[in-house]
Amino acid sequence: MAKAPTVYDVAERAHVSIATVSRVLRSPDAVRETTRDRVMEAVRYLGYVPSGNARALAARRTNVIGLFFPGHDDLDISAALSQSAGAEVPIVVDDGSLVQETENLYFDEVLRGAEIEAWRRGFALMVAAGRGASREALVNDIAGRVDGLAVLARTVSDELLAHVARRIPVVVLAGSERDDGFDHVSASNGPGMRALAGHVLGAHGVRDVVYIAGPEDSPDDAERLDGFRAALHEAGIVESDVPVYRGDFTRERGRAIGERILAYHTPRAVVCSNDQTALGVLDVLEARGIRVPDDVLVTGFDGITAGRHSRPTLTTVHQPMVELGRAAVHAITARLDDPTLAAQSLTLPVQVVLRASCP
Amino acid sequence: MAKAPTVYDVAERAHVSIATVSRVLRSPDAVRETTRDRVMEAVRYLGYVPSGNARALAARRTNVIGLFFPGHDDLDISAALSQSAGAEVPIVVDDGSLVQETENLYFDEVLRGAEIEAWRRGFALMVAAGRGASREALVNDIAGRVDGLAVLARTVSDELLAHVARRIPVVVLAGSERDDGFDHVSASNGPGMRALAGHVLGAHGVRDVVYIAGPEDSPDDAERLDGFRAALHEAGIVESDVPVYRGDFTRERGRAIGERILAYHTPRAVVCSNDQTALGVLDVLEARGIRVPDDVLVTGFDGITAGRHSRPTLTTVHQPMVELGRAAVHAITARLDDPTLAAQSLTLPVQVVLRASCP
DNA sequence: ATCCGCAATGTATGCGCTTACAGTAGGACG
DNA sequence: CGTCCTACTGTAAGCGCATACATTGCGGAT
Numbered sequence: 001m002a003k004a005p006t007v008y009d010v011a012e013r014a015h016v017s018i019a020t021v022s023r024v025l026r027s028p029d030a031v032r033e034t035t036r037d038r039v040m041e042a043v044r045y046l047g048y049v050p051s052g053n054a055r056a057l058a059a060r061r062t063n064v065i066g067l068f069f070p071g072h073d074d075l076d077i078s079a080a081l082s083q084s085a086g087a088e089v090p091i092v093v094d095d096g097s098l099v100q101e102t103e104n105l106y107f108d109e110v111l112r113g114a115e116i117e118a119w120r121r122g123f124a125l126m127v128a129a130g131r132g133a134s135r136e137a138l139v140n141d142i143a144g145r146v147d148g149l150a151v152l153a154r155t156v157s158d159e160l161l162a163h164v165a166r167r168i169p170v171v172v173l174a175g176s177e178r179d180d181g182f183d184h185v186s187a188s189n190g191p192g193m194r195a196l197a198g199h200v201l202g203a204h205g206v207r208d209v210v211y212i213a214g215p216e217d218s219p220d221d222a223e224r225l226d227g228f229r230a231a232l233h234e235a236g237i238v239e240s241d242v243p244v245y246r247g248d249f250t251r252e253r254g255r256a257i258g259e260r261i262l263a264y265h266t267p268r269a270v271v272c273s274n275d276q277t278a279l280g281v282l283d284v285l286e287a288r289g290i291r292v293p294d295d296v297l298v299t300g301f302d303g304i305t306a307g308r309h310s311r312p313t314l315t316t317v318h319q320p321m322v323e324l325g326r327a328a329v330h331a332i333t334a335r336l337d338d339p340t341l342a343a344q345s346l347t348l349p350v351q352v353v354l355r356a357s358c359p
Numbered sequence: 360m361a362k363a364p365t366v367y368d369v370a371e372r373a374h375v376s377i378a379t380v381s382r383v384l385r386s387p388d389a390v391r392e393t394t395r396d397r398v399m400e401a402v403r404y405l406g407y408v409p410s411g412n413a414r415a416l417a418a419r420r421t422n423v424i425g426l427f428f429p430g431h432d433d434l435d436i437s438a439a440l441s442q443s444a445g446a447e448v449p450i451v452v453d454d455g456s457l458v459q460e461t462e463n464l465y466f467d468e469v470l471r472g473a474e475i476e477a478w479r480r481g482f483a484l485m486v487a488a489g490r491g492a493s494r495e496a497l498v499n500d501i502a503g504r505v506d507g508l509a510v511l512a513r514t515v516s517d518e519l520l521a522h523v524a525r526r527i528p529v530v531v532l533a534g535s536e537r538d539d540g541f542d543h544v545s546a547s548n549g550p551g552m553r554a555l556a557g558h559v560l561g562a563h564g565v566r567d568v569v570y571i572a573g574p575e576d577s578p579d580d581a582e583r584l585d586g587f588r589a590a591l592h593e594a595g596i597v598e599s600d601v602p603v604y605r606g607d608f609t610r611e612r613g614r615a616i617g618e619r620i621l622a623y624h625t626p627r628a629v630v631c632s633n634d635q636t637a638l639g640v641l642d643v644l645e646a647r648g649i650r651v652p653d654d655v656l657v658t659g660f661d662g663i664t665a666g667r668h669s670r671p672t673l674t675t676v677h678q679p680m681v682e683l684g685r686a687a688v689h690a691i692t693a694r695l696d697d698p699t700l701a702a703q704s705l706t707l708p709v710q711v712v713l714r715a716s717c718p
Numbered sequence: 719a720t721c722c723g724c725a726a727t728g729t730a731t732g733c734g735c736t737t738a739c740a741g742t743a744g745g746a747c748g
Numbered sequence: 749c750g751t752c753c754t755a756c757t758g759t760a761a762g763c764g765c766a767t768a769c770a771t772t773g774c775g776g777a778t
Contacts, residue, residue: 410763416734724775747751
């Protein structure tokens with residue numbers, strides 16, 4: 001790392017001009033074979049790796065796509081990076097209490113999808129998880145380094161997004177489509193919930209149902225609630241007869257609300273606007289010895305892995321998260337290819353997955 | 360996106376020089392407040408976002424760290440990106456057969472750790488999953504864009520790694536330390552396996568045991584096997600009395616080997632060099648109605664989530680994957696701060712986790 | 719009143735690469 | 749044997765920013 005060699009160094013060693021070096025790397029066919037070999041040999045000899053930044057600057061294109069999502073604030077950042085080379089390997093017994101919520105799973109999958117699609121299209125991926133105050137600065141920073149940016153809904157202020165969007169295409173992930181000029185990619189929240197609730201109310205003939213919504217400011221959540229109401233309507237149930245609780249998408253809160261509901265009355269079904277919440281409700285029901293699905297039906301939304309392993313397994317609406325990531329990148333590259341495109345809103349299909357909690 | 364504004368545009372509008380604009384952004388205190396306000400107002404008005412590439416070029420430092428790992432070749436790349444806006448929401452019943460192996464979990468966690476650490480140190484993270492032939496080109500490309508690179512062991516040829524390492528610090532993840540001049544970060548494979556095997560042979564007094572190793576070229580696997588042998592030795596068991604099968608870390612292969620083992624004789628314990636393999640063995644045992652742990656003990660290695668949910672749950676050695684990611688970034692930044700540092704090898708501690716398959 | 723020092727800006731250069739445009743040499747052609 | 753074209757290769761001009769260095773005011777010291 002003494003000092004990274006540049007085109008100039010390579011050119012000198014190969015007795016050619018820097019333009020030729022560049023050509024060998026970018027369009028090898030434009031250079032005579034003997035020259036090319038000479039250059040490549042110099043490249044190898046010197047350990048030359050072209051500077052992506054210089055290239056991007058000259059070419060006016062970075063070939064990188066950015067992905068921004070909310071960070072894992074909660075993780076234990078302080079864990080020691082101890083050198084202890086495992087002289088002592090502790091043995092612990094896992095009685096189930098160690099199971100921590102690994103709920104970034106959602107983003108992991110979106111990320112994977114984005115990565116796949118980016119790779120296919122010859123883009124690299126830059127990821128940034130924003131936390132706290134530095135968020136805005138980070139977004140701005142990233143925006144300066146990429147050709148396009150995918151942002152998770154509600155993680156960045158509209159104002160900043162608008163600012164950034166003047167420079168590069170921005171696509172908002174998993175937020176409902178709004179007329180804000182950005183491209184949107186989301187899942188079919190409303191129809192998904194409607195279908196699921198339709199199953200609860202129809203196939204099971206339930207009328208005594210409770211709904212637990214998510215945070216007030218989530219557009220996805222709003223759509224789900226709308227879908228639920230549509231299902232109520234279809235089933236001929238008066239909306240005002242059905243209690244709607246306001247949760248916040250966490251399991252913890254799901255438990256709290258579950259307690260509150262049961263303190264008053266045990267409904268035949270609890271429909272939750274996400275899986276985490278539903279898992280919290282299951283916790284409470286199990287603790288009280290109330291049988292699911294015999295006594296109470298429970299449903300979630302999202303299709304997280306934990307729902308496949310819960311007791312009982314959780315009926316839910318599965319969102320295509322990998323596809324979301326892919327679609328986001330796709331939307332960006334599409335706009336890159338044709339900047340005149342009108343703002344698009346892509347809604348990906350979902351799937352109702354019936355499991356034990358509401359067969 | 361008509362044409363992104365530059366420092367020049369901002370400077371003109373604020374009636375200052377480009378140097379002042381740059382200063383306002385980099386070291387605000389060096390500029391008089393009134394001037395600063397004028398510049399910021401121009402920044403907002405024009406929607407100016409500084410070019411990260413130009414900056415990196417001028418500053419000779421990108422503030423980005425790269426992470427390279429093997430790609431998800433296997434994923435169904437062809438899945439349609441259909442526009443179908445969920446008019447029809449399919450309802451499917453999940454009887455358990457849908458459970459696909461989401462085994463990139465390992466990388467997801469490493470990635471998360473790297474992300475956290477990078478963020479703390481003011482670096483952005485660029486990820487690339489390489490597949491097939493494009494791998495080498497990709498690594499080279501990435502290397503030209505970052506200040507340091509973390510690479511998963513055995514995903515990139517030593518030759519290319521050496522080439523790249525002449526330009527930037529490179530740290531190899533999860534490969535045993537070798538005297539190759541690179542920094543290494545890995546988990547305590549040998550001692551971990553030794554402790555686990557010690558438990559099997561000691562606490563359970565097992566003597567009739569079989570070992571299923573991983574691929575020949577995995578240094579991690581070699582260390583585990585060594586650890587296993589050390590445990591045999593300690594227990595006074597003659598090494599040649601214990602059959603060692605060669606697997607490839609996949610569940611599929613674990614099943615195949617499990618069949619082969621059982622066709623011949625049912626041992627008291629099967630020690631596997633990773634969780635996937637162990638899960639495959641569990642599959643076979645369950646299919647044959649052989650009870651675990653009553654008839655046969657089974658152990659894995661890695662601590663993947665699936666092992667917590669398997670039937671029975673899987674005893675294993677847990678690797679600190681998030682920590683691995685963090686440590687990798689840490690190593691890179693350390694070397695960036697002091698390039699004269701000698702090559703380091705960090706070995707992170709592991710933990711034996713006892714679950715139902717071998718309590 | 720003169721000089722010095724410091725704060726605030728401006729000037730100018732270069733980071734490493736791409737790429738239009740300008741040669742240059744050799745062969746085909748008339 | 750001169751002309752043109754083709755195939756290569758070189759020349760030079762940025763890309764957008766950071767920063768060393770020069771310049772300009774201004775208040776305080778002398």
